Amino acid sequence: MSTSETPVPSTSPAGFLAIELDGAGWDGGHFASLGEAVLAAESAGFHAATFTDAPVQGRANALQRAAYAGPATRTIALVPEVDTVYTEPFHVSTQLASLDYVSGGRAGWIATAAESPEGAAAVGRSSVSGEALAQEAEASIEVSRRLWDSWEDDAVIRDVATGRYIDVDKLHYAEFETPADFAGPAYSVKGPSIIPRPLQGQLPVLAAASLVGEGQIPADAVDAVLVTAPTPELLAAEVRDVRARVGASVAVIAELDVVLHSRGQAAAERSGGLDGGRAQYAGTAEGLMDLLESLLEEADGVRLHPASLALELDELSRLVLPELRRRGALRPPVQDGTFRDLLGLTRPASRYGAAAAAAGAGK
Amino acid sequence: MTQHNRAKSGVFTPTGKIQFGIFFQGVNSGTIWKAAESGSQTDFESFRRLAQTAERGLFAAFFLGEGLRLREHLGRPHALDVVGRPDAQTMLAALASVTKKIGLVATQNTTYNDPADLAHRLASLDLISGGRAAWNIVTTDNAWTGANFRRGGYLDHADRYKHAEAFVETAKRIWDSWETPSGPARQVLHEGQHYTVDVTPRLPRSAQYRPVLFQAGDSPGGRDFAARQADVIFSAHPKFDDAVEFRKDLVERSLAAGRGANAVQIMPASEFILAATAAEALEKKEWVRSLQIGPQQAVAYLEQFWGRELSEYDPDGPLPEIDPVVEETSETRGSGFHGAKARQLADQWRAEAKDKGLSIRQFVSSRTARVDATFTGSYTAVADQLAEYTRVGAVDGFNISPWLVPTGLDDIVNHLVPELQERGVYPTEYAGSTLRENLGLETPVRS
Numbered sequence: 001m002s003t004s005e006t007p008v009p010s011t012s013p014a015g016f017l018a019i020e021l022d023g024a025g026w027d028g029g030h031f032a033s034l035g036e037a038v039l040a041a042e043s044a045g046f047h048a049a050t051f052t053d054a055p056v057q058g059r060a061n062a063l064q065r066a067a068y069a070g071p072a073t074r075t076i077a078l079v080p081e082v083d084t085v086y087t088e089p090f091h092v093s094t095q096l097a098s099l100d101y102v103s104g105g106r107a108g109w110i111a112t113a114a115e116s117p118e119g120a121a122a123v124g125r126s127s128v129s130g131e132a133l134a135q136e137a138e139a140s141i142e143v144s145r146r147l148w149d150s151w152e153d154d155a156v157i158r159d160v161a162t163g164r165y166i167d168v169d170k171l172h173y174a175e176f177e178t179p180a181d182f183a184g185p186a187y188s189v190k191g192p193s194i195i196p197r198p199l200q201g202q203l204p205v206l207a208a209a210s211l212v213g214e215g216q217i218p219a220d221a222v223d224a225v226l227v228t229a230p231t232p233e234l235l236a237a238e239v240r241d242v243r244a245r246v247g248a249s250v251a252v253i254a255e256l257d258v259v260l261h262s263r264g265q266a267a268a269e270r271s272g273g274l275d276g277g278r279a280q281y282a283g284t285a286e287g288l289m290d291l292l293e294s295l296l297e298e299a300d301g302v303r304l305h306p307a308s309l310a311l312e313l314d315e316l317s318r319l320v321l322p323e324l325r326r327r328g329a330l331r332p333p334v335q336d337g338t339f340r341d342l343l344g345l346t347r348p349a350s351r352y353g354a355a356a357a358a359a360g361a362g363k
Numbered sequence: 364m365t366q367h368n369r370a371k372s373g374v375f376t377p378t379g380k381i382q383f384g385i386f387f388q389g390v391n392s393g394t395i396w397k398a399a400e401s402g403s404q405t406d407f408e409s410f411r412r413l414a415q416t417a418e419r420g421l422f423a424a425f426f427l428g429e430g431l432r433l434r435e436h437l438g439r440p441h442a443l444d445v446v447g448r449p450d451a452q453t454m455l456a457a458l459a460s461v462t463k464k465i466g467l468v469a470t471q472n473t474t475y476n477d478p479a480d481l482a483h484r485l486a487s488l489d490l491i492s493g494g495r496a497a498w499n500i501v502t503t504d505n506a507w508t509g510a511n512f513r514r515g516g517y518l519d520h521a522d523r524y525k526h527a528e529a530f531v532e533t534a535k536r537i538w539d540s541w542e543t544p545s546g547p548a549r550q551v552l553h554e555g556q557h558y559t560v561d562v563t564p565r566l567p568r569s570a571q572y573r574p575v576l577f578q579a580g581d582s583p584g585g586r587d588f589a590a591r592q593a594d595v596i597f598s599a600h601p602k603f604d605d606a607v608e609f610r611k612d613l614v615e616r617s618l619a620a621g622r623g624a625n626a627v628q629i630m631p632a633s634e635f636i637l638a639a640t641a642a643e644a645l646e647k648k649e650w651v652r653s654l655q656i657g658p659q660q661a662v663a664y665l666e667q668f669w670g671r672e673l674s675e676y677d678p679d680g681p682l683p684e685i686d687p688v689v690e691e692t693s694e695t696r697g698s699g700f701h702g703a704k705a706r707q708l709a710d711q712w713r714a715e716a717k718d719k720g721l722s723i724r725q726f727v728s729s730r731t732a733r734v735d736a737t738f739t740g741s742y743t744a745v746a747d748q749l750a751e752y753t754r755v756g757a758v759d760g761f762n763i764s765p766w767l768v769p770t771g772l773d774d775i776v777n778h779l780v781p782e783l784q785e786r787g788v789y790p791t792e793y794a795g796s797t798l799r800e801n802l803g804l805e806t807p808v809r810s
């Protein structure tokens with residue numbers, strides 16, 4: 001969705017921090033509730049919270065957890081993972097638009113493409129892999145984006161004189177069809193959406209950098225990519241490479257596992273639990289500050305995966321974030337700001353509205 | 364009689380209590396948008412306000428409806444009524460964080476969902492809300508709705524309850540699969556005509572064991588399905604005699620299904636128009652009706668069945684003398700419009716309107732305003748009327764559709780609920796913290 005937008009993210013001096021609330025280090029038990037955990041992240045000064053949807057025992061649906069956090073928070077963006085392969089694009093689009101409503105425009109979407117035989121078996125499909133995954137993701141993102149645009153912003157008119165609640169000319173059929181070379185079973189989606197346009201117009205869509213680029217999800221289908229490297233040292237270089245590949249209009253977010261010295265326990269003693277091939281920082285708060293400061297010079301944001309939510313969040317909020325703010329490395333959180341604002345994205349007009357206006361002008 | 368014996372008993376026994384639910388519709392002409400007091404239908408604040416008011420009034424449940432394609436009118440989206448509603452479970456998950464006791468009921472159909480996915484998401488809502496989730500099972504079946512989904516219109520109308528039953532059985536097995544509260548889960552396999560499911564469930568049982576099941580649908584097949592599977596039926600029979608009749612019918616079906624006479628509760632859809640006095644309530648009703656069905660809505664309603672524009676007809680004049688151009692009404696106006704023969708219907712309606720001397724507007728208002736589902740009167744008179752329902756156990760509760768959002772429950776909670784409490788027929792506190800406890804339902808037996 002970068003066509004009409006100025007690429008602000010890469011030029012902005014200060015970056016943002018996201019926190020994965022329930023990755024490998026989920027210990028929600030330290031918080032009385034999910035709402036409390038998100039509030040702790042918000043008051044620590046994190047700009048975004050993400051919610052994993054990997055099939056882990058005991059973990060509730062990511063989008064619903066994000067929705068639960070919506071009314072409890074004011075500034076933090078809420079960004080769930082939602083699979084694109086074994087889910088219904090129409091449902092996904094409506095659910096995400098609804099998340100935007102319950103969070104006051106702070107919703108985003110990490111579009112994942114599950115290479116999961118379990119996911120396939122659960123819905124009676126054959127397993128999708130390789131390039132077909134990116135095709136499924138691209139199609140699902142496109143369906144969502146068309147449906148979000150299918151109500152123009154001012155479609156609800158409530159015009160008592162004519163008795164019209166909506167202006168039908170401002171509703172549009174999405175008319176999506178999978179392309180002829182689509183690897184999976186072909187499908188179409190009619191539209192319009194059943195919910196008015198999300199507050200942000202379009203939710204920011206994030207995806208793993210490994211899914212985006214040539215022959216995969218086109219870079220202009222996403223707003224931000226999540227970049228992984230095997231070590232902290234390689235991360236900044238990888239961010240630079242990815243940025244060159246995806247172009248300036250896509251925000252780049254570096255992924256970092258974090259284990260800090262905490263409550264007299266050395267980080268190294270606790271660093272065993274993380275995995276996923278991500279760069280890991282284990283050490284003191286001071287060391288992390290320096291690493292983050294330098295990473296934020298390359299990346300628009302960094303997503304932290306704490307080893308233990310309770311322990312790391314405590315250290316991060318007491319030591320790391322205040323110092324980074326003091327050094328000017330972090331954007332100030334904006335109360336009631338949107339996730340698009342955070343990413344430096346303007347609010348796009350509906351593609352259908354723009355088309356209708358152009359057709360009108362040509363008359 | 365203890366709760367346990369009551370549910371198992373072969374004889375129906377009234378509880379002497381009623382419960383309220385709120386049904387936030389999101390479509391149709393019932394919700395007024397033209398009044399100055401009418402707020403947003405999509406802003407979360409509207410949902411929060413209604414849910415918190417309902418909870419203040421000790422309502423058992425907050426319901427959200429579902430529709431998966433915008434209703435159309437002569438081939439384009441219908442412009443005149445409230446439309447555009449958020450996803451039920453997403454909204455309810457958000458409401459879970461701003462409420463404590465009220466049940467959260469998501470209407471979700473069995474055709475355009477996958478059983479494992481829906482069961483998992485409902486279990487999520489149940490865990491997130493501390494055991495307050497419920498599923499209002501509906502059975503949308505048409506290709507017109509299917510146009511928004513990967514599977515398209517694959518299911519015959521005749522098969523929809525067969526399919527729904529296999530779907531619900533699978534969901535129940537998914538929720539039942541945990542050996543102990545902390546696991547491990549048993550693998551659930553289902554191989555059906557339309558779905559194959561092979562899943563190892565991930566979520567443990569909630570505080571209420573599993574989501575409460577509501578069913579909405581009225582055909583014999585729908586009632587039998589509810590009698591076999593549901594905890595509560597969201598019925599369309601609120602009028603007293605009709606409600607008593609429906610209770611009898613459902614008790615028979617429950618017994619035939621091998622369940623107790625009290626196993627399935629009944630909560631009909633309803634509308635309340637109340638004031639301090641009877642005269643004021645009648646005046647209010649006139650006002651409500653005029654805003655629900657304006658001249659444009661009245662004509663548009665007929666156009667649905669006539670299959671052509673009727674804008675040349677005076678809304679305050681008689682019904683059109685010309686014949687409809689469609690043989691069958693379509694699905695495009697929503698689930699209430701199944702397959703009535705249009706010409707036959709037009710003849711009937713013309714005769715009825717002529718008989719009663721009704722204009723287009725008056726006639727349509729009488730058809731759409733849920734006349735049968737409306738309680739109009741003073742707070743005390745309506746409270747007396749409802750107390751009478753509890754005497755014979757005609758219903759277990761009412762599912763109220765407010766005609767105004769978000770203030771539409773204020774007078775019910777502020778005035779009607781206290782009257783009912785005084786009469787001893789309405790709860791004075793929540794019985795527990797789960798929906799199952801608050802409805803007085805038994806913990807299900809593991810299947």
Ligand SMILES: Cc1cc2nc3c(=O)[nH]c(=O)nc-3n(C[C@H](O)[C@H](O)[C@H](O)COP(=O)(O)O)c2cc1C
Pocket residue numbers: 427428429430470472500501502503579580581582583584585586597598599632698
């Ligand atoms: C009170 C009531 C509320 C209903 N609400 C919905 C709804 O929100 N969404 C929907 O798709 N169907 C809804 N239905 C429709 C039913 O699910 C069902 O499809 C319809 O009643 C036809 O089924 P039947 O032939 O068994 O009556 C509702 C039905 C009733 C009686």
